[in-house]
Amino acid sequence: MSKFGAQCKVDASLPQPMSEPLPVTIIGGYLGAGKTTLVNHLLRTAQGRKLAVMVNEFGALPIDEDLIEAQGDDLISIAGGCVCCTFGSDLSAALIELGKLPVRPDQVVIECSGVAIPSAIAASVTLLEGFAPDGTVVLVDAETIRTAAIDDYIGDTILRQLADADLAVINKADLVDVPTLSALESWLSDTAPRAKTIVSEHSKVPLDIALGLGATPIQSQQMGHADGLFDSIALPCADPLDGEPLAKALTDPKLHITRAKGFFDPIPDGPRKALHIVGHRWDITDSPPNAPLGIVCIGVKGQFERDLIRKTAKEAL
Amino acid sequence: MKTTVYSAKNIVTMNAQKPDASHVAVRDGRILAVGSSDEVATWGPYELDEQFADKVLFPGLVEGHAHTMEGTLWRYVYCGYFDRMDPSGTTHRGNTSIDAVLEALKAAEAKMDDPDSPLTGWQLDPIYLDNKPVTRAQLDNVSATRPIGVLNASGHILYANSKALELASLLKKGVNHPGIPLGADGLPTGELKGPDAMAPVSVHVGMSGSIADVDERGLRDFARLCVRTGVTTVTDLAAKLDPDSVDMMLRVTGEPSFPACVVPLRFFLGLSPKELVPEVARLKKLSTDRLSLGRIKLVADGSIQGYSARLRWPGYHNGAPNGLWYVTPEQMLELYELALEAGLQIHTHTNGDQATQLAIEKLELALRKHPSNDHRFVLQHCQLADRAQFTRMAALGMSVNLFANHQFYWGDEHYTLTVGPDRALRMNAARTALDCGVPLAVHSDAPITPLGPFFTAWCAVNRLTRSGRVQGEHEKITVDEALWAITMGAAHSLHMDGLVGSIEVGKRADFAVLESDPRAANPEEIKDVEIWGTVQGGRVFAAADV
Known part of the structure; x- marks a missing residue:
């Protein structure tokens, strides 16, 4: 790893201030589930x-x-x-x-080996x-998972x-029929109890879902979701709030929030905080000082009801 | 063409055609003739060397599973439980209590000049010390100001003091890692389990980079240990073999006084099978007389006492969940196929019997695709294999290198904790392996247990545990079989049995120079055979001088 830095193309134009820890998304799943395809899809849509x-x-x-600019050892x-x-x-x-x-990445994505245990990583x-x-994404080969398991x-x-x-x-969903798919979803609710389940073909999981909304969720949201499969909502959070009950409310499976991220001021006072939600898990951490207020939630179009989320958030506060 | 003839009290050849001799002629580092003085004289003029007139010459011993990084570890403080000889020949007293360990560290600390430099220890095994891990507070008593790290005998646990944790930013509340236990105060206790938990701290306690790789001085020191233990051919079973490391090994083993042939196996991680196989084929061509390259080490599962080995039903005796895979079955098959096709040999680490089963099944498939009459793929450790597995291994042309020393060091724990009586009795089943026709070697896995093939042979012959119990009477092998395993058996496992392993015309002039004939030793005394030194490639190395 000695030559690591020397081979990186330096883009000195945008030195970022050290702020939040680098978010690390872990991509797991057995051989052939589509991890490498997902990584390429994310690189292609990194925007x-x-x-x-x-x-x-x-x-x-x-x-x-076609994505590679230069390759070193x-x-x-x-x-x-x-x-x-x-x-x-x-x-x-x-x-x-x-x-x-020399250039700080925005996010790290770890593609696990087929036998790695993601929680250990x-x-x-x-x-x-x-x-x-910042979340563990596990891919499932819809065709073979039940046999492999x-x-x-x-x-x-x-x-x-x-x-x-x-x-x-649930990847390669196009290769199974509808009853198989719904049986798989119900099996996963027992097998992956902490997980929010989503369905994809050819590992085409939108970037914001797989990796979250980045350092500036409000801006990311305003850029829209190109594929049209996902929906989002911004909760403004202009007033100080109690983060914990809000986080618990937003992770209720009924709301179908896949990921959420944003910043708020805690009550009664104190430095600004960041809220992270992935699937059914949440975390509240310190925020960079001037992060813009507001929490963005995203989920699958059709399941995701903006009004219900707004109502739930309001009740929780 | 100079010929040197050595006379000896006896020459034990391990060549069944001529088991004993009085003289051996050496030319160009190779054995020209073995026999009586008249027989060797038929080759013409020679110089008679009688320095071994009262010694026994035995084939240079072959250690088929060790790690040369032991040479590097000896620069740290020895914290082990058993007496152990260092490369200079000094025997370090075992530390039989935590206090003794701390005293050893304090003594080393008192000799250090730089107040900030780290203090590093190795080979601590709390399993013998009331099974309590060493704590941060205990190590703080040695020094609260310099970072201290002590490696567990397994190499997979590190004990750190507060300063070392502080430097790694781990001396804080809220650390949430299964390998980092917390004390009542919410802070880490100092025990760091597993490579990932160790990594942030190890750089601060003097273990820069990978602990798995030997450095230059370490390689020379390890070779001195080889001379003292009668070893002339030694494996380095999981080497990364990056270009710098290969250059270093070529240079150091090429030094005129380097006393052993080193056989590093390329560790499988970091390259895909499709790239690994050509890389190892490339390395093979760099081989010299004292650095033999071109073999692959694959790791299938973890360790039994670490509960990371893959076991078949009924699993762990204490109910622990099954262990971890380090390779997918698909990748194992792919690698086997590619290596067979390229004519390269793979040594596969399998500790648990499920891992052994997988390796057997995948090799069987690969051999259907690439039939190969003499591949000699080796299962390393293979500690829990049963008769059915050895039978299949024999049918497939596989070899085994069993971890005989394990029976002595951890046999009691295997009996009571890890696998229970039935499977503890059949661990490292050397008798069954031989009866089934599987070529056998036995090993130390140094530094996990000490290098010393006669001790390893003793373990396979006597099957005593540390508490003095015979564990698996029916898996004992004879002294002659064990002596074969540490010479010809291990040479066979490396495809080197035409080159080393016996004292026979045409082979490398590699001898272990002994004070007595190990064949004549009582089975319980075979570990005590005194070793004067070695001859390697016709060069004489006295243990007293290295």
């Missing part, structure tokens, strides 16, 4: 967000060739200021190296200063991965 993707190995060329430079690097057996060391890159991330886990060798590994999921993505 100016600088993603640092960490993969287990470069071997099968994890990044689509340890680092691939990707269009739009994104990078990709490998971590082999030492993820912590690779993340520490990543923190030394998330726990390691919490130990490193300057990084914070009872396999003598890897079944229990797959169940552990699903139990760690904040978002469970």
Whole structure:
């Protein structure tokens, strides 16, 4: 990893002030579930967000060739200021190296190996200063998951991965019929009890869903959701509020919020706080001092009811 | 062409065609002739060297599963429970209580000049010390101002003092990690379990970079240990082999006084199978007489005492959930296929019997695609295999290198805690392996247990646990079988049995120089055979001089 920094293309135009810890999204799931395809989809739709993707190995060329600007031994430079690097057996060391890159990425995406247990990776991330886990996305191959989950060798590994999921993505949904899909959804509600389940084809999970809304959720929301499959709502939060009951209310499964992020001032007073929601899990952390007030919630169009969310938020406060 | 003839009290050849001899002729670092003085004289003029006239020459021992980084670890404070010899030949007394460990650290601390430099220890095993982890507070008594880190004997746990935790920004409340237990005060206790929990701290306690890789001085020191233990060929079983490391190893092993042949296996992580196989094929071509490259190490599962090995039903005796995979079955198959196709050998770490089963099944599939008559794929450790598995291994042409030392060091814990009596009795089933026709080697996994093939042979012959119990009477092997395992058996596992492992014409002149004939030792005394030193590639190395 010694040559790490030297191979990065430097974009000195936008030095970002050190603010929140770098959000780290963990992408898990068994071999063939579509993790690499999802990573490429995210890089393709990054819309100016600088993603640092960490993969287990470069071997099968994890990044689509047309996205690659330059390739070194340890680092691939990707269009739009994104990078990709490998971590082999030492993820912590690779993340520490990543923190030394001349250009700070906006987000880190870790593509786990097919047998990795995501919660173990998330726990390691919490130990490193300057990084914070920001959701575990576990992909499921709609066609094969039920067979794989009872396999003598890897079944229990797959169940552990699903139990760690904040978002469970039923991928390759186009390859199964409707009854199979709904049976799968109901199976996942037991198998991945913490997860919000979404359905995709060809790993086309919108960036905002997979990775959250970035450092400036209000601005992200105003850019709209290009694919039209997802909907969002901004809660203004002009007055100080009690974060915990709000967070609990917004993670109610009835609301179908997949992710939420934003900033608020706590009651009775105190420094500004950030609220993060992924699936059914929430977290309140310190906020950068001048982060704009307001919390953006996103979810699947059709399930997501703006009025119900507004009403619930109001009642919680 | 100079020929040197060594006379000896006896030469034990491990060559069944001529088991004993009095003279061995060496030319160009190779064995020219073995036999009587008349027989070796038929090759013409020679210089007679009688320095071994009262010694026994034995084939240079082959350690088929060790890690050269032990050489680096000896620069840290030895905190182990058992007496252990360092590269200079000094035997360090075992630390049989926590207080003794702390005293050893204090003594080392008192000799340090720089007040900020870290103090590092290794080989601490609380399993022998009332099974209580060492705490931050205890280590703070050694020093509260310099960072201290002590490695567990497994290499997978680190004990840190407050200063080390503070430097890693972990001396705070709210740390939430399964590998970092918290005390009543909400702060970490100092125990850091697993590589990820260790990583933030290890850089502050003098363990920069990967602990798995040996450095230059460490490699030289490890080779000194080889001379003292009669080893002339030694594996480095999980090497990263990046370009700098390969250069260093080529340079150091190429030094005229370097006394061993090192066999590093390329660790599988970091490259996909499609890239790994050509990379190892490339490395193979860089091999020299003292650095043999071109083999792959794959890890299937974890360890039994760490509850990360993959077990078949009924699983762990204490109810712990099944362990972890380090490779997917699909990738294992792909790697096996590609390596067979390229003619490269893979050594697969399997501790649990489910991992062994997977390796057997995948190799069977791969062999259907790429039939290969003499691949000798080795299962390393393979501690829980049963007869049915050994039978299949034999049918597939696989070899095994069993972790015989485990029985002594952790056999009692396996019996009571990890796998229970039935499977503890069959652990490292050397008798069954041989009966089924599986080529056998046995190993130390140094630094996990000390390098010393005669001790390893003793473990396989006697199957005593630390508490003195025979565990698995029916899996004992004979002294002769064990001596074969630490010479020809281990050489066979590396495809080097045509080159080393016996004292036989044409082979490398590699000898362990002994004070007595190990075949004549009582089974319970085979570990005590005295070692004068080695001859490697025709060069003489006295343990007293290295």
